[in-house]
Amino acid sequence: MADANAYIAAVGTALPGAPIDNQRLADRFGIDANWIEVFIGTRTRHFALDLDSKEQQYTLADLAAQAGAKALAASGLELEDIGFIVLGTATPDALMPATVNLVADRLGLDHLPTYQLQSGCAGAVQALDLGYSLVSSGLHRNGLVLGGDVCAKILPLDQDFTTMPPSELVNFVLFGDGAGAAVITSEPVGARLALRRVLNRLTGLGREPGQTVEWFGVADLDSGRQPIREDYKAIESAVPVMAREIVWELMDELGWSEDELDYVLPPQLSGRMTERIVAHMDLPGVAEVSCVAETGNTSNALPFMQLARLLEVVEQGQKAIGVAVESSKWIKAGYALEKV
């Protein structure tokens, strides 16, 4: 794994509408803004849904296509250079057609392999993993990798939030909508970010899911199952440990020392949780690249949003490691980068 032969040439991101701050959430839902600030630590987020009309203004396909177009434009590559598309998401617009194919349609891409990975927070890294494999195997020269989520379908707004317990309430203040994209190339062009290693590993044998999001069809609309469940205690205790292990596994495999690492892109659960994870990583001297306080937890868009911020600061020769943990069935995900 000495010489990488896959690179990130450019990154693009898309957020719907104007940022929604905590005061706006407080005004709209009667949720205490101070509580959000203190316990969640997320200051703003963007929603595909208009909070007043409750109409969905953006679909995942809209956002992913915007992000993809931006990444493509920034890469300097042309449409015809793109050999494949991968989209990682937990919340496709529909079960069929797969959202990735609608994104292709909007970008004007056709007659190429497309993949959609059904995944929680690890989806973006899984997409990077597949993109890395497709390019480094020599099968394709360039591809477009996307991740994104829109939670309009799973967060009903017509509820009484004043009586809701914090464990349920947290879902409404934690998440945000968005999409991100990266152009993966076999040659160092554009941003010239070498993808040295991608880690994608299920570690959940026999473990109860830390997070469950149900989906309902016509036959079980009224089944009464709770749409979203989270085991916060399990997440709080497991994720920091897993995150630290991911960093060290990547560094060990690449033979990188702690001193050589310049940036870490930690999991972005919420402002507060990310602070706790970073503290547990205990990497003094390594700069943190986070976005969750401004974007909210955009799930599969997050790594791309962190990458976009990394690209603004990273210099030639610098190294970075990104980490994502999917607490649904406990998936370790990460990637190591070097600007060449």
Place this chain on the structure above:
Amino acid sequence: MNEIAIVGLDCRFPGAPDAEAFWDLLMRAGDGGGEVPPDRWRAVECYDPNGSPGRTNTTRGNFVHDPGVFDSDFFAVSPREAEAMDPQQRLFLQAVWRALEDAGMPPHRLADTAVGVYVGVMASEWGQLQLRDYAKVTAQTGAGSSCSMVANRVSYHLNLKGPSLAVDTACSSSLVAVHLAVNALLSGEVDHAVAGGVNLQLTPALGIFYTQAGLSAPDGRCKPFSSVADGIGRGDGVGAVVLRRLEDALADGQQVYAVIRGTAVNQDGRSNGLTAPSRWAQQEVLAAALRRAAASPGQVDFIETHGTGTVLGDMIEAKALGHVYGAGRKQPCAIGSVKGNIGHTEAAAGIAGLIKVALALHHRIVPASPFATRENHKLALRSHGLRLLKTPLRLPTGPVLAGLSSFGMGGTNAHAVLASAPSRARRRSVAGKGLDTPVVFTLSADNQTGLRRNVQAQADWLARRRHESVAPLAWSSNQVKTTLPHRFAVVARSTGELSRKLAEAAADPEEFAIRTGRPEKRHKVAFLFTGQGAQFVGMTRRLYQESALYRGYFDEADEALQPHLGQSVRNLVFAADDRIHQTGHAQPALFAVGYALARTMTGLGVEPAAVLGHSVGEFAAAVAAGVLSLDDAAQLVSARGSLMQALPAGGGMTAVRAGAEEIADLVADEPLVDIAAVNGPGATVLSGALEALERIAQALRRRGVDATPLKVSHAFHSRLMAAMLPEFSRVASAVRPRAPRIPLYSTLLGRATDTEAMDGGYWTSQVVEPVRFADAVHELVNDGLKLLIEIGPKPVLTPLVRKLRLADDLVCLHPAPGEEAGQEDLAEAVAALFLAGIDPLWTGLYGEPDRQLQRLHPYEFSTQRRYFNLPVAIPAALAPQADDRRPAARPAPDDGGGAAENGAPTPSANTDRVTHAVLTAVAETGGYEPGEIALRSRLYEDLGLDSVQVMQLKVRVETALPELSEFTVQQLLPHLTTVGALIAFLREHSTAAVPQAS
């Protein structure tokens, strides 16, 4: 490099009415074959499966649908002439129009320039049918039947002055035409070229020939390189491409489908037989084209072959291709032939292949070749380094080359090497976050019905592109779709919204009427600059934020005012600051708004022919007319405002609903009151001491006349201003005015300025003298200025003007009509001005990145008229019963509202003899129905009469009206403008001029 760009195209082939449908047909390996339509010839009557002499072995072929349909009105071709035109001429003419639009060039813009027209055409079946009956040969049939006219018609109707010629080299005609066009471009002979081909099967003759020669496929289909290949299936088709030198196309920002790198044409000379194909000649022409393209065979990824599906032809071509392209390749070269989809379109075969290759390079995928899965293994294509495309081939990244062959029966062979377009400007623009800046989408057509048809067509087409950014699409519509007389404009912020609004307009007549216009003449525009009182906190704030144009000019004014004001007028205007109402601030602030808004309008191409300013509005008006420089005006208006501000309080103004003369007695009694403004016969403003004004107001109320005190700080335009005059006069005397560039209607003088200079004296008098707005605007309108645009923060003057009822056809507009007015209102104003006949400079509405040409749906022609008097009798032995030779019945003309709306008197009992005779004669001469002729119909432009028809018209009129005194053609000619003018002329020559019942 000698590269030629294909910048626009249009086509119609069997099963594919346009280029998009053609690509769709190719990608699904569809076919356009079918039975011979009954309006061509009666296929069964010349059919014999064994192909006995004089018969064909098939009743099938590949036909375009309804080739008789032609929008003759659009091209101002009279029905009589259209009937006589070879339908190949009509099809090609329409295709060229659409191809030019596709290239982002409205055909009108090319008029009178050296554009070359090169068309491949070999079928003269129409001529053979029309010219056989000598008794029926008319002045029109000659031109209607000639192949050269297929090209010459285009040059005539579009007024193109470059070479214009038809090429007949049999089945290679259209690729040879492209070769000639390419060479003309490369030699610099022309800068634009249209090339193409057309082929229509009107008789079974060629089919019989193919049958007798053993070349006709019994199922009417070509099966290129297939084991089931058994001959040719004939095909109809028309295709046109617009060509330019690549560097020119890129410089003009045109989109490029593909690039022609090299072409070659040769002959097989004295080969095995006149019509036998020659492998050696084919090899030579392939190699020659590669040499001209400076390309090696191994670089070429795919070849569109001649590939007719005859056993011998396929074999010879495979060997020639293999020899040139197949040797020493890692991957075999992909081949295919469009003839498997649409048959052998003969003279249009080369252009069909060219369009297929151009679209394949554009879409970066090569369609599969039909019947390829049953490849003819005897051809051993693999061993020749070739592979027949059984499935679409996605082209690799980077530049790609392709070959294209077209061979003529007589041995004239053509080959072209094409390349993918340079990779810029092919990306779609995906709409960004939220809504785009509001833009104006425009369309135009030859009449209202055509406009509605095209509005609907664009609505449908754009609905499929709703995720694309609207601005480049609107920009393209402004560049391409604005030149026809009936105009449409709509403002939209996204493509989805645009599509919706278009669909609504097409469906709702009221909505449609609001968004359309048919400017008869170019209106002269006047700018009316608003005076004091119109200011408000934050005026034009939104426009400043949203319009870069306005922002730039406002900042210019701000910079000019700053040294005199000692502060930024921008901060003053856009802050939530009441001080804007103080005279010292209000006057310069209004000046800044007036200056910036006027410059914004001129920046958008709206040039005033005259200006008028109400009171302090005269400073910005004077700048617009070139009388004052921006700096001089800024200095004057600042001084004026601050000196007035410094005057003691105690003065005021009162608006009176009465004429100045009605209240003259009351004013005369008050030494401290003056008439400050005469805004209309019932709108006078008094100015002076407050107590005196109140006395007058009470007196007026006793007379039942309204008198309203105005919220002003001082008594402007009154003698109470006298104290500021010495100082203002000193400042004003330093100004050096120039003569106005355009008429300036002075509200001091109540008329346009004449020789008097707008010097210090003028501006000093202007402070105390009344504002004679009503007089000034009255003269302005009387002088023919009918399109009045108010320049100010909100509408004040335009409502006053409307009350004056100066003219019925007055159009009043305001570019910033509401307090929250922004770019959308500006766009609405530009749209309204476009509908009123102004040709805006569209650049001002778009940011640089949005000014990129995108292809739009091409013009949708009317399908209402059909000219196709076939089948014409087939030779006696085969002939069915003679058919009705008259053209198919035509529905009413495709003109909005028809005759009644155009003021056409339907010939009836109460129409006078002359009118009736003229309408009848014009209708007969042109082949129109009498009801289709309107009094305002123009004889040449609308009805398409030519000089020969003018002679016929004269004879017809003279025969119908024997009472006419004699007149010569020379006398007649100046009056042949409209039908109405002709009638007026004849009335003068009629000895029985008194109208009488017919």
